[in-house]
Every structure is written in structure tokens, then in C-alpha cells.
Amino acid sequence: MVSTRRDVLPDAMSHRPRYSVEHLLRRRMHGMVLPGFDRIAGPPAPRVTTYIHEAAGLAVAGLGGSHGSSVISCTPCVSRGASAIAETDSGARLFVKALGPGGFGYENEAVVLGLLGDARKSGIRVPAPELLFWDPVRHVLATTEVGHSASLDVVLRTADARAAATASTLVGRALATVHAARVDVGPLAAEGRVHPFPLDDLADLTPSELSSGVGVDFDEFVACVQSVSAELGRLREERFDPVLVHGDLRAPNVLVGQSRDPAEDGAVFVDWELACVGDVAADVGTVLAEALATDLAVHGDIRTAGLWNRIFLDSYQGRSPMDEESVLRSVRYCGTQLIRGTLSRLEHQGTLGRVGRLQLILGSAILRDPARSKGVAW
Numbered sequence: 119m120v121s122t123r124r125d126v127l128p129d130a131m132s133h134r135p136r137y138s139v140e141h142l143l144r145r146r147m148h149g150m151v152l153p154g155f156d157r158i159a160g161p162p163a164p165r166v167t168t169y170i171h172e173a174a175g176l177a178v179a180g181l182g183g184s185h186g187s188s189v190i191s192c193t194p195c196v197s198r199g200a201s202a203i204a205e206t207d208s209g210a211r212l213f214v215k216a217l218g219p220g221g222f223g224y225e226n227e228a229v230v231l232g233l234l235g236d237a238r239k240s241g242i243r244v245p246a247p248e249l250l251f252w253d254p255v256r257h258v259l260a261t262t263e264v265g266h267s268a269s270l271d272v273v274l275r276t277a278d279a280r281a282a283a284t285a286s287t288l289v290g291r292a293l294a295t296v297h298a299a300r301v302d303v304g305p306l307a308a309e310g311r312v313h314p315f316p317l318d319d320l321a322d323l324t325p326s327e328l329s330s331g332v333g334v335d336f337d338e339f340v341a342c343v344q345s346v347s348a349e350l351g352r353l354r355e356e357r358f359d360p361v362l363v364h365g366d367l368r369a370p371n372v373l374v375g376q377s378r379d380p381a382e383d384g385a386v387f388v389d390w391e392l393a394c395v396g397d398v399a400a401d402v403g404t405v406l407a408e409a410l411a412t413d414l415a416v417h418g419d420i421r422t423a424g425l426w427n428r429i430f431l432d433s434y435q436g437r438s439p440m441d442e443e444s445v446l447r448s449v450r451y452c453g454t455q456l457i458r459g460t461l462s463r464l465e466h467q468g469t470l471g472r473v474g475r476l477q478l479i480l481g482s483a484i485l486r487d488p489a490r491s492k493g494v495a496w
């Protein structure tokens with residue numbers, strides 16, 4: 119059984135490292151060259167398994183013939199690392215991911231998919247792929263393929279109102295299933311895999327660290343985070359019911375069923391690398407933020423995301439009701455996620471751009487006064 123009190127969790131919950139700007143940049147932006155800051159260089163990272171084809175072969179061999187004996191093709195997936203859908207000589211298809219050193223995420227993903235597999239055995243329809251193979255030395259992970267699906271970002275961008283509404287319903291239902299499953303989080307909590315509060319690293323920066331930022335946009339970003347730091351502080355201190363959360367529900371990690379038979383359709387969450395013990399509001403808030411960020415990116419405005427978010431929340435609540443306070447906490451997490459999203463724009467593009475600025479303004483406004491955004495953003 120899962121305890122409902124946060125204070126039973128290990129010390130990891132209260133441990134908050136402080137990062138300097140330099141450390142932050144090294145950690146998050148190594149390999150990039152940003153204006154005015156040319157010293158960013160990470161350690162060379164040799165890959166444990168370079169070729170995804172080789173990794174797929176390893177998985178198929180490890181499966182002992184149950185999924186065929188050789189790999190016929192590997193279709194790469196859009197991924198930070200190397201991943202692909204592998205097809206074997208017996209016609210089996212599996213998703214394979216192969217990562218380099220520093221592979222904490224893959225190991226975590228294997229552990230969590232194992233816990234979800236146990237939940238599945240007890241009759242819960244867990245919206246996640248099944249773990250088929252895991253090699254902890256060569257960091258190769260294989261799962262079942264989620265077929266006939268499109269990722270949530272693709273669905274929301276197609277501007278097909280019905281498809282977007284259906285997707286929002288399916289995602290709400292699937293997420294509530296994960297949170298209500300009461301998966302035994304003991305093994306994760308014991309290893310300290312407890313959700314670090316988003317934006318902790320930036321909210322803790324001192325004024326002198328702030329002034330040594332990397333450029334105009336970075337200063338703007340940090341100033342904005344500082345302006346909401348009191349709200350961030352409050353959110354961080356609040357108690358919550360610790361359950362298994364996905365922790366990285368960005369839209370590409372949410373696959374929505376597109377089969378011909380609607381009865382078979384559902385949403386499935388992939389990429390459980392960051393799953394841990396946390397607050398349901400973090401997952402719910404991330405989905406809300408993804409819809410808003412998509413709307414801003416496509417229209418430069420919030421047009422349809424408010425509606426998608428209401429549909430999503432209704433569907434979630436239909437299976438796993440939240441009290442008003444938890445809904446508002448989810449909305450506040452949504453604000454933090456929008457701000458986080460702008461950080462990754464800075465990482466990848468070196469500048470916020472118009473959409474990044476809009477997202478930053480929206481995120482801070484929501485975080486400051488979540489109730490006011492009701493009827494617009496959710």
C-alpha cells in the first residue's frame with residue numbers, strides 16, 4: 119500500500135542541490151555554443167551501443183526465439199538517443215532503444231515498466247508498452263510496439279477538431295488509469311527516485327549568478343523565473359499524495375490510438391525514463407501545458423487549447439476525481455511547465471523567439487493567478 123503522506127518519503131524529497139549558472143549550463147547545454155558563452159563543452163560521450171541495428175539484434179537474440187531469430191529492418195524513431203521500430207524475420211515488431219553511458223534513464227525506465235507489468239498482471243489495463251528485454255550492461259531496452267498511433271503533438275497540430283477532442287478524452291482517461299492504479303512505488307522511493315521539483319535549479323540561483331547569464335534572452339528568462347519564485351517556493355512546499363507519475367508527458371511521449379476500431383483506441387504513454395514518485399498534478403499540468411504550447415506555436419495565441427484542456431480534465435476526473443485544490447495545483451504545474459518549455463527553447467535555439475516569449479508570459483501569469491486563467495487556458 120502507498121502511504122498518503124509525503125513525510126514518509128526518504129530524505130531525497132527534501133534534498134535540493136544548488137546549482138551555479140556554469141554548472142547548470144554544463145549540465146543542460148553541453149555541446150552548444152551560445153552567444154557570449156563559448157566555453158560550454160561536455161565530456162566526450164562514447165556510446166555503449168552505436169548501432170541501433172546491433173542493439174535490436176541483441177534484443178531479439180535475448181528473447182530466445184520468441185520474437186523471431188533475426189532483424190530484417192530498423193525504422194528510426196524521432197528520439198534524443200538511438201531508437202527504432204525493429205521488424206524480425208517472424209514478422210514481430212518491437213521498439214528498441216539503445217543508449218550510451220549515463221544511462222540512468224533507461225535503467226529507470228526498465229524498473230518502472232517492470233512495476234507496470236506487475237500491475238497489469240493484477241488486471242489493470244496499464245497504458246504503457248510491455249517491457250520485453252533489458253540489457254543493463256549495454257543499455258539496450260526493448261518493448262512492445264504501440265501500433266496504429268500518432269503522437270499527441272501531431273494530433274493537436276493537424277487542426278482536426280474532432281480528432282483533438284477525442285485525443286484529449288483518451289489521454290485524460292489513460293492518465294487517470296495510471297494515477298489511480300496505485301502502483302507500488304516502494305522500490306522507487308527506496309532508491310530516492312522522487313520527483314525533483316521542476317525549476318528548482320533556476321529558482322535557487324543567486325543575483326550574482328543571474329547577472330552572469332549568457333545573453334539577453336537568458337537574462338529575461340531568469341528574471342521571469344525570479345519574479346515567480348515565491349509561487350514556486352509555495353508549490354514546492356505543499357504536501358501531496360505520492361504516487362507513480364510519468365514525469366515527462368511531453369506530447370511526443372503520448373501516443374494516441376488511430377485504429378479503425380474505436381473500441382480498441384486509447385492513449386499509451388511511452389518513454390518512462392523520468393518516472394518516479396511524485397504529485398499527480400505534475401503529470402496533469404504537463405498535459406495542460408502541452409496543449410497550450412502547441413496552440414501558441416501554431417496560432418501565436420490560445421484558440422482551441424482551453425477547450426482541449428477542459429475535455430482532458432473532465433475525462434481525467436471521470437476516472438480519478440481531484441478536489442479543487444489539486445486541480446489548481448495542476449494548473450500551477452502547467453505554468454511551471456510552460457516556463458520549463460522556454461528553457462528548452464533556449465537550450466536548443468539559443469533564443470526565446472516570439473513563441474518562447476509568449477509562453478514565458480503565459481506561464482508566469484498562470485503561476486501567479488491560476489484561477490484567473492479558468493475559461494481561457496483550461
Ligand SMILES: Nc1ncnc2c1ncn2[C@@H]1O[C@H](COP(=O)(O)OP(=O)(O)O)[C@@H](O)[C@H]1O
Binds near residue numbers: 199388
Ligand atoms: N513502444 C513504442 N511503440 C511505437 N513507437 C514508440 C514506442 N516507444 C517510443 N516510440 C516512438 O519513439 C519516440 C522516441 O522514443 P522515446 O522512448 O520517447 O525516446 P527518447 O527518450 O529519445 O525521447 C517516441 O517519441 C515515439 O514516437
Ligand SMILES: [Mg+2]
Binds near residue numbers: 370371388389
Ligand atoms: Mg521521448
